[in-house]
Amino acid sequence: MRLLLAEDDLMLGDGLRAGLRQQGFQVDWVRDGIAAELEIASGDYQAAVLDLGLPRKDGLEVLQALRGRGIATPVLVLTARDTVPDRIKGLDMGADDYVLKPVDLFELGARLRSLVRRSHGQVQNLLSCGSVQMNLAARLVLQDDQPVALSTREFDLLHALLLNRNRVLSREQLEQQLYSWGYEVESNAVEVHIHHLRKKLGADLIRTVRGVGYTLLRPKGLA
Ligand code: CA
Secondary structure, three states: OEEEEEOOOHHHHHHHHHHHHHOOOEEEEEOOHHHHHHHHHOOOOOEEEEEOOOOOOOHHHHHHHHHHOOOOOOEEEEEOOOOHHHHHHHHHOOOOEEEEOOOOHHHHHHHHHHHHHHHOOOOOOEEEEOOEEEEOOOOEEEEOOEEEOOOHHHHHHHHHHHHOOOOOEOHHHHHHHHOOOOOOOOOOHHHHHHHHHHHHHOOOOEEEEOOOEEEEOOOOOOO
16 A cells, blocks of 8 residues: 655654565655645545654644645654643544654554554455455465465555455556556556456456456445
8 A cells, every 4th residue: 555654854764664665565755744735635645654743834734734625544643742732632633543753663554554444444454355355464365265475566456456345446546556656657567467466366356347447346245
């Protein structure tokens, strides 16, 4: 899944980006509040990690502006301000969760997965469609209880489709979820990953909606 990281401290930002990438997140990094607001508002991100003490625009002001505009992207606030009034203020302004500095990278990863899951109405760390099951915490895919080896991109693509089971996702929407800044995306990259997923998981799982995009086939018996 694709994340926006807003952190002005270069060492911390670099460490957070590396640690989150290791956990399979696609991470774009901005260093001030104005850029953070602009990027989160773009709708390209499944979640954002927002430092509160940012130059040009404070994190709390960024949050307030976003929520005021009706932008609901889940935001996890990063703060050294471990005081109750600050936390209450952040939550009141629409933060979805908090992590205190110094940051535990694995806690941060777990909280982000949980935020994104909840924002899609999922209560568990498992996603499934028919005989295919995805365990997000372990980044593992099973089909009929047998592990299936997927590349990072294949996993992320399947994840996007599972999170949006009732929607058709266009190729552009899938590209946005798969690639962070600085990647040259081959024009047929999504088609190639879909092709590989079909080879690994069966031709029936992913349906092409001609001229629109892709969706998961609903298992028989479900409306
Ligand atoms: Ca800061």
